[in-house]
Amino acid sequence: MSGHILLVDDEPGLREAVQAYLEDSGFAVQVANNARDAWQLLEQTTPDLVISDIMMPQVSGYEFLKQMREDVRFLNLPVVFLTAKGMTKDRIEGYNAGCDAYLSKPFDPDELVAIAENLIARRAMQAVTANSNTSEMTDLAGQLAEIKALLKQKPAINVTPPPIKIEFTPREQSVLELVVEGLMNKEIAKRLGTTIRNVEKYVSRLFSKTGTSSRTELVRYALQHGLIDSYS
Structure with missing residues (x-):
């Protein structure tokens, strides 16, 4: 499964490890260490999926997601949250904010790959359906x-x-x-x-x-x- 992913995380070690694993799985990955840089990348090229941390300086993952959902270009762009906040109430807050999947750190990288493949395939199917309609x-x-x-x-x-x-x-x-x-x-x-x-x-x-x-x-x-x- 191929696809273009934007990975946003302010932890260099985790960001590099996740990027390497995703690229080994066949994805093209762009990285940003904060939401502001990520937004600039979004405006240049729309990815098939965004994977974002929640706890980031200046602009949180929630605020970044809200900004995406308020822009018609990214209204249906799949978003996965990666975060150390793993309580049920935190996951509920993430889903209510509009994310498509939520993984608590530490997580199994194979699960992340499976989620990415599923969301990208679903987005491609929706595009085909929209074109057909x-x-x-x-x-x-x-x-x-x-x-x-x-x-x-x-x-x-x-x-x-x-x-x-x-x-x-x-x-x-x-x-x-x-x-x-x-x-x-x-x-x-x-x-x-x-x-x-x-x-x-x-x-x-x-x-x-x-x-x-x-x-x-x-x-x-x-x-x-x-x-x-x-x-x-």
Whole structure:
């Protein structure tokens, strides 16, 4: 597992030992001996993970974490606290401050490596999911634009009966009408007082019943075959 880690600790011996172990485990490691230097490094390059001591002069680990969480660039950056303060109340304070993991000194370096690998892998997965959602939203926006163009052409669309009679449930009919209006699933759910998941289920059923595979195709089919009373 590779990844870029920022290690912040004012104890030279521990900092060097942890850096060496992490680098031997395949990580690229930048080090800082205080939070102020660490912040300057953060602004130059965003790491995949921050490992920070809590008890540091001038700016504590808690204050450093608070500064990160108040900056949109580092809002979701994973943070692990390494500290000699190992009481339960101290760990709770760390988690309440927004850290992702908390290791009390002395700690097993293999456990730190396992935590680092897990947090970096989770962050990578979240990035993939975010990119996928962005792609889906872009595709949906394109479909909605096509739907609006179809509605402008409505008077010129020849209405013919569907090849086979299609029976919709009242809720499916309601969802179909709102899809034709160009509403997104979130808006349809709000209009009908249901969940987005249920709307997705109804849209999927509409695709299946009409033999379509996109909202644009569904709207075109509904308009061409007079499946929407107000548009027939």
